[in-house]
Amino acid sequence: MQSCSPEIAVDFALEARELLDQLGGQLVDLEQAPGDRELLNAVFRAFHTIKGGAGFLGATPLVELCHAAEEALGAVRNGSAQLVPRHFDAAQRSLDWLQAMVDAVEQSRPLPDAPAELIAAFAVDPADAGSAPVVAAAAPITAADPAAGDMISDDEFEALLDQLHGGAAPGTPATAAPAPASPPVPAPAPAPPPPRSAAAPPAPPSHGAGPAGAPEREQNIRVNTRRLDTIVDLVGELVLARNRLKTLRARLRDEELDRAVSTLDNATARLQGAVMRTRMQPVGQVFSRFPKVARDVARALEKEVELDVEGADTELDRTLVEALADPLVHLVRNAIDHGIEAPAMRAAARKPRAGRVSLVAQQQGDYVGIEVRDDGAGIDPERLRSKAREKGLIDVESAARLSPEECLNLIFLPGLSTRSEVSDISGRGVGMDVVQSRIRELGGQIQVHSELGRGSRFSLRLPLTLAILPTLLVHAAGDAYALPLARVQEVLHAPAASLAWIDGRATLDRRSHTLPLLDMREWLGAPAQNPALFTIVVLQRGDSRFGLIVDEVRGREEVVIKALPQALRGLPGYAGATLIGDGRLALILDVDALREG
Template sequence: MGTVESGICADFLVEAREIVSQLGEQMVVLEHTPDDRDCLNTVFRGFHTIKGGAGFLDFPQMVSVCHAVEDRLNAARSGERTLDAGAFDATQQAIDLLADMLDAVATGVTLQPPPESLLDALRLPAAAPAASAPAAAPPTPVAVAVAVERAADPVEDDFDFEALLDSLHGKGGVPGSTPAPAAPAPAAAASPPAGSPAPVAVASHPAARPARAVAGESDTTVRVDVRRLDAMINLVGELVLARNRLKTIRPRLRDEELDRAVTSLDVATSRLQSAVMMARMQPVGRVFSRFPKLARDVARQLRKSVELVVEGADTELDRNLVEALSDPLVHLVRNAIDHGIEAPAQRLAAGKPESGTVRLSAQQEGDHVSIVVRDDGAGIDPEKLRRSACDKGLIDQEGAARLSPEECLQLIFLPGFSTRSEVSDLSGRGVGMDVVQSRIRELSGSVQIQSEIGHGTCFTIRVPLTLAILPTLLVELEDDVYALPLVRVVEVLSSDPGRPMVLDGQPMLDLRRRPLPLLSLRVWLGLPEAPLSAQTCVVLQSGEQRYCLAVDRVRGREEVVIKALPRTLRGLPGYAGASLVGDGRMALILDVDGLLRTGLGKER
């Protein structure tokens, strides 16, 4: 493709992927409320838009899929034929296929023709029943409802692919595509409910694709290449380092005019840093939008009745974090339905509603965002986890006996742990949970678990708003500086925290009658030990456990720009990154969880 065509194709991929991500959720809502004509028209328009762009760019395979779905949806719009369970299943399969085709186009892979079986499933029978005939019952006793928080419509991008096609070809058809049958225009979207942010009724559907921006509104937005934003982040990071350097030098020079200049620079840098970070923010709803379809597919496969409730979809995170959270959240939501929610008969026998509820919510808490996956299912039995861990040799009997019920729940994150006796396509709780935890830790976040037998399970993920700049507590060991993520720091103890004691060969520190493991950073690094009275202890949080880290000195708080580790340290446990601090020295950013895992072994 030439330059113009390549740019158009890139824009098409961006918009088409956004539409496909919304279509799965919209189809779930339409399946639950088949009389919602606004939702039906929105879905039809989504497929029509993709078909138009695919036809213009000469992707006939994609056009065939969209055209087949259009015909089936248009029959429902005109009243000729209602959508039955087979039509909903086939349309969801078409959405999956379109997503795969878009990925193939992005990577330059030649598209293959759509399966005839899918096209056949979308085609209307020769003799369609009257419009008044009821829709066929689903083949399995599945009910998947979706309740979402209704928020204000997002601002439409200034680039409109359909408008571009219209300008290139006029208001007629698009080459390579079949004109769509005339249909009533979509009704105006309902305005968001004022006041309370509580989820709307189950029968409501997510906000449809926003209407075309009126004249002048499109001038308020602009699409920027992500690489340019990344370059700006790097430049702001260098500016932050320079500011920190000046703030370190300022006390030695004792110049009043310099003080004023550095103070002004500090304020401007902080504002610029905040502005650039906001430019990279995206709502977590970009990830949440895929879960209604996921919930529907898993529930149908397991013959369960599930209601997915989505809240806080407009909470914003750094775009890199939004993308990185996708896989862990998919695993948690799928497992909540697979092993959290009981079968309908089991729920009724336990006095519960036949339909289970999985709640996916997000909210900002200071400089972090909390994402919660909660189900009202059977819960997790700590004793079952204890026995399973012993049976698999992951923990010895003596160690298992000392675990509290809360600590038993943490066993679920051990590699290779599972309570499921049979392997299935849907992994059970524990299969891959170590990977989920590792992925969250790579994002400088944490995952916690709470469960009550018979009432359900709750996973809470906490991640920073951004990964580019990290608030840290700087500590010193001889002449070297180390950085601890500030979010993991509970408190800094006095210079003489008391005498340690030893339990089972592990040094412990009695902190307000609560013994905590005591780790020496000197011992961990292989340096000569120093008396605890000459050191300072920092209390750190690792999951549900706290421990004390002994260091020579605590230097203070400082925001650092995260850099990749030197090659010699990459892959070593206990290190999370590197940075330059205010005095120009390199500081290694320590992995709080890795310190605990490896430090316990060294202390024994």
């Protein structure tokens, strides 16, 4: 590979990964609808664009693999062949190799060569042309067409890019457009990523400005994410200063100061919202890779699966979008492996042979909900109870007290697997505990619902951003603590006489339900108090609730999350720290670990 600046390699890798993420789903859709001309062209352009960029960088193995795929797709475009299952298998396999090659380009490492048998799998058989599906071809633009002017054809434009950037396969001369029998592409292929300081790539000649009154095209630029993070940190400091001023305003009671702080509060909120939006990305960037994941897993297990995606345009902080990839891969793979039955079993149960897995995202106030559903066999809570006892993960008495709903949560215990055999897909006793831990680290929660014979649903709830967190501030033993507002169900006051004791633990009868209580002072190791009236914050943990007894509830406040002081790192129950409006340090509590304590 020829030497190039790291910046150019990073730009190429970024754009190539975006195309590869989309290609997985596009190839699955094309396999199901081989006559879709627009989809065929989109897949062709993606391989062609990656090849062009790789040729510009001299990444020969990458060029060769993309060229093999492009040749097969091109033969289908001009009607001389059709795609068969072997081609789709090769295309999906090639995505994994291309990802590895793109990583090597970005890291300036030697590129691995794709296997010769993978390159050969793209070969087309002209004998298949007679049975090729009929596809709608766009009407060609000819010189006789007055609207055509001096425009070059799409194929001529692609050949020009090959000549400029060395995109043709080694030993293959770049030629002009193929025979006229090849229908043109609806839109020209985008050029490979040039250096950011270089001139724009060639484009078809323009004949004047657009129509009068046409809306101005939206402009986009790439910004280093570290710069965005710095801006977010600065806005966070501004939010802290705003909170401090609001506290002082209430104390000083000055009308002019009150107006100034109100103006600052308004401007800070608008700035905070604008900066957060610059970090937001659609979850579709994660969802786009799952059609390929579902296809690969289903093929390996000889199952038939249809994947539905809803709410792909729902936006999350970019750090959350990136961090969600691995947990969602676990959930989708498990849904297909453990949930969806084999086609014969589904037919015997009077279900469609093809199972259905759904990925659904939607915004819920300051949070985003994501669900992974399947219409498979469901999860047997009794089997989970039995497996947990068998593996010594829970004692017999505790297991006997669990309700069926609580048994479902045993699936998150480390080392629990209901598989009797180990496979490449699952059955190694790892996975779901990792998913839960990762979701908790992101400030979210995960719940599982299942019905035997009907399927399962894993529900994730995550904050829109990790930078600023809505909290409920409470006091206990003289210090301030912040509880994630998403976990707070209600705040109530209960007379001491209304508390009961079960197995040495305080409880409260609340709406015909026994609510376990945890005294914050006791948890902190501070001297207990016996007030006549207890202040209780009801918190949600998975499918269950518990009450946290505190000295005082201060109110809601948006806080900027900071790292824990060194002395507290690793201690259960603490998720972070922040400065509150009165200038004091407040610890952000980890509700899940707090309940376990």
